[in-house]
Amino acid sequence: MAGVAHAPTSVSFDCTNERATERLGATLAGAVQSLGDGPVLITLSGELGAGKTTLVRAILRGLGHPGTVPSPTYMLLEPYEAGGWAIAHVDCYRLQRASDLENLGLRDWLSGRRLILVEWPENAAGGLPVADVHIVIEMVADRRTIDLRGATEKGVALIALIARQAGAEG
Numbered sequence: 001m002a003g004v005a006h007a008p009t010s011v012s013f014d015c016t017n018e019r020a021t022e023r024l025g026a027t028l029a030g031a032v033q034s035l036g037d038g039p040v041l042i043t044l045s046g047e048l049g050a051g052k053t054t055l056v057r058a059i060l061r062g063l064g065h066p067g068t069v070p071s072p073t074y075m076l077l078e079p080y081e082a083g084g085w086a087i088a089h090v091d092c093y094r095l096q097r098a099s100d101l102e103n104l105g106l107r108d109w110l111s112g113r114r115l116i117l118v119e120w121p122e123n124a125a126g127g128l129p130v131a132d133v134h135i136v137i138e139m140v141a142d143r144r145t146i147d148l149r150g151a152t153e154k155g156v157a158l159i160a161l162i163a164r165q166a167g168a169e170g
């Protein structure tokens with residue numbers, strides 16, 4: 001249909017240094033806050049050292065978490081409370097069995113103002129609920145291209161908020 005404006009379903013950022021990735025995390029946190037209600041599931045893909053945890057850390061800081069954010073590689077899940085949201089940082093890198101993921105009870109967790117951030121979703125082999133936003137990070141030296149794609153109605157709304165916010169920041 002001609003003349004109908006669609007909301008963008010994806011947005012891409014060129015983060016030339018770690019600071020830029022951290023700014024994007026802060027923008028994402030602001031968008032989640034603007035969304036007002038959850039649950040929100042976001043997956044983060046990219047090779048070792050791409051910057052997935054760096055981005056998660058910045059999102060948590062942006063939501064107001066003052067403390068450290070360890071990589072949950074050995075814990076599988078680290079829970080946080082910040083900015084009125086309950087947040088779960090999940091890392092599937094060392095996931096052995098999909099049943100380990102089932103035991104975390106993520107599906108039950110997906111209600112209200114809850115945000116789940118999952119690194120290495122590829123290793124979850126279909127054991128994850130449908131993600132609202134897929135983030136893919138590509139790296140060349142210190143440069144990171146970060147693509148965010150909305151995959152549900154809520155995810156697309158989040159992408160629109162991020163695009164608007166990033167536009168306002170210039």
Ligand SMILES: Nc1ncnc2c1ncn2[C@@H]1O[C@H](COP(=O)(O)OP(=O)(O)OP(=O)(O)O)[C@@H](O)[C@H]1O
Pocket residue numbers: 015016017018019020021046047048049050051052053054055071119141142143144
């Ligand atoms: N533009 C950039 N954005 C993010 N991180 C960057 C950037 N440039 C360099 N880095 C460095 O890349 C590394 C990213 O590490 P991080 O732990 O966030 O990656 P990861 O994707 O979570 O890896 P893993 O798969 O092991 O969990 C850090 O050492 C960070 O300092």
Ligand SMILES: [Mg+2]
Pocket residue numbers: 052053054071091119
């Ligand atoms: Mg990591």
